[in-house]
Amino acid sequence: MTSLDPLEFVDTKSYKDRLKEAIKSTGLKEAVVSVEGDMGSHRVQLVVFEFAFLGGSMGSVVGEKIARAVERSIEKRQPLIVVSCSGGARMQESMLSLMQMAKTCAMVRKLSEHRIPFISVLTDPTTGGVSASYALIGDVVIAEPGALIGFAGPRVIEQTIGQKLPEGFQRAEYLLEHGFVDMVVERKKLKEAIIKILDVLCGDKYVS
Amino acid sequence: MKYLDFEKGIEELERRIDELTSVGRGAGVDIEAEVKRLKKKLNRTLIRIYRNLTPWQRVQVARHPSRPYTLDYVNYMITDFFELKGDRRFGDDKSIVAGFGKFEGISVCVIGHQKGRTTKENIERNFGMPHPEGYRKALRVMKLAEKFSIPILTFVDTPGAFPGIGAEERGQAEAIGENLYEMVSLRVPIIVSVIGEGGSGGALAISVGDRILMLENAIYAVISPEGCASILWRDSAKAPNAAAALRLTAHELLKLGVIDEVVKEPIGGAHRDPKVAANILRRAIRRHLKELLHKNPYTLLKERFEKYRKIGVFVE
Numbered sequence: 001m002t003s004l005d006p007l008e009f010v011d012t013k014s015y016k017d018r019l020k021e022a023i024k025s026t027g028l029k030e031a032v033v034s035v036e037g038d039m040g041s042h043r044v045q046l047v048v049f050e051f052a053f054l055g056g057s058m059g060s061v062v063g064e065k066i067a068r069a070v071e072r073s074i075e076k077r078q079p080l081i082v083v084s085c086s087g088g089a090r091m092q093e094s095m096l097s098l099m100q101m102a103k104t105c106a107m108v109r110k111l112s113e114h115r116i117p118f119i120s121v122l123t124d125p126t127t128g129g130v131s132a133s134y135a136l137i138g139d140v141v142i143a144e145p146g147a148l149i150g151f152a153g154p155r156v157i158e159q160t161i162g163q164k165l166p167e168g169f170q171r172a173e174y175l176l177e178h179g180f181v182d183m184v185v186e187r188k189k190l191k192e193a194i195i196k197i198l199d200v201l202c203g204d205k206y207v208s
Numbered sequence: 209m210k211y212l213d214f215e216k217g218i219e220e221l222e223r224r225i226d227e228l229t230s231v232g233r234g235a236g237v238d239i240e241a242e243v244k245r246l247k248k249k250l251n252r253t254l255i256r257i258y259r260n261l262t263p264w265q266r267v268q269v270a271r272h273p274s275r276p277y278t279l280d281y282v283n284y285m286i287t288d289f290f291e292l293k294g295d296r297r298f299g300d301d302k303s304i305v306a307g308f309g310k311f312e313g314i315s316v317c318v319i320g321h322q323k324g325r326t327t328k329e330n331i332e333r334n335f336g337m338p339h340p341e342g343y344r345k346a347l348r349v350m351k352l353a354e355k356f357s358i359p360i361l362t363f364v365d366t367p368g369a370f371p372g373i374g375a376e377e378r379g380q381a382e383a384i385g386e387n388l389y390e391m392v393s394l395r396v397p398i399i400v401s402v403i404g405e406g407g408s409g410g411a412l413a414i415s416v417g418d419r420i421l422m423l424e425n426a427i428y429a430v431i432s433p434e435g436c437a438s439i440l441w442r443d444s445a446k447a448p449n450a451a452a453a454l455r456l457t458a459h460e461l462l463k464l465g466v467i468d469e470v471v472k473e474p475i476g477g478a479h480r481d482p483k484v485a486a487n488i489l490r491r492a493i494r495r496h497l498k499e500l501l502h503k504n505p506y507t508l509l510k511e512r513f514e515k516y517r518k519i520g521v522f523v524e
Contacts, residue, residue, distance in 0.1 A: 002522065002523055003521075006521040007454070007464075011440035011450070012441055063519075063520050064520050064522055089409075091430055091440065094429050094430045094456065095429060095455070095461055095464065096519065096520060098408060099466060100519075101385075101388055101409060101412060102392070102412060102516050103516045103519055105389040105392065106517060107517070110513070128409070129408075129409055131385075132369075132409045133384070134385065134389075135381075135385070136382040137385045150381060151369060152375075157371045157372060160370075161372055161373065166373075169373070169376070178379070180379050180381075
């Protein structure tokens, strides 16, 4: 699945050329890869971002791939894991990108109605339209140590308020402290942490 | 009235009309005839200029300091209005107003961004840029609307969600995401009207609905033209180029399928006649509300979900 260029967006380069270059340099068609696989005893749907592809920005394709992963999750009753790494919405698709925020949240809502777990993993960075949509509303939100996570980028904030930002601001540990992520887990231990969560959430339960 | 840089001809004509009328009545038939002639000319000039606005010129109109804001529309189209304040978590964000009232006799919930007219008001309203508590207040009140089966009208007019330390500390991203997540399944009709600036996620956070209407000089984009220009062109002076590239006008967004209807403005923009602007918008809202009130919640939510499920342009 690849992006079209509905806006025929051109800045100092055309969006079409930027896409071609990104495809060539990353060997990927878009900024996310989705797979189905096993984690421990659980079959899961996994979507992973590639920051090297236009800053991991979310345009129509990224939104659609997340939507389809949710649909597969529902159809097969498998947990969804999204590993985000993104600067936010893709500028070159403007409103069509912005609408992917609403679309992915609508899908996460569907998943929730089907009572299937959504584990959101935030890596460095997870900002803008990705943080402000599905990424922070996971059933369980895990961040990698030191990951930059926030709505506005630090440079924009500094320019707006005209002061230096405190040390550690918008880092994973800061979000943990302020109650917006559940745990900070280093990459080596992520798999183990996720399996443990799934074992409990999807394991044998008391049914009255 | 502030004149925009492309309104020179209009300014000159209005000044002459003012001069002539201040000379006074009784000064002769000639003056009256001249005023009449100038007014006709003014009208033609307004039509000519406003028919061919560039995207960047529309950005300027959308941000015009006299442009009607949410509470102006409330004033013209809502009776018995009362405002509800605070998110019950942290505080009251005055850059978003939330409340209930009657729209043509029907109870409605009103949510909208609110800018200020004066510097003092703008500081109070934070220039229409909400903090998380603004979005959380909006959601709290929309849930009340759902509880009492009252349709929701939202009015969108913000440069964006506020980028600041407190906003981040209190979860700006989470607050926006939560609204998107909840609004898609509120069991009452939601009609969104983009009346001025649709500034990215800060606008979207109260813009998920069954119908998205947009005034013809309003704008809506993923980033401000200035922000886009400084990132992609590395030069914020290229904002006019970015405004064109972003396809942020109502007509372009209708073509892209992002919005449902372009709502006309009075000649020369909504700020030249807020009352007429409100009347035109009121008729559009009434028409959509009538349609939506006939749908049962199941159909309403199914259609709303589909609207968002299918949005995007790609090839396989």
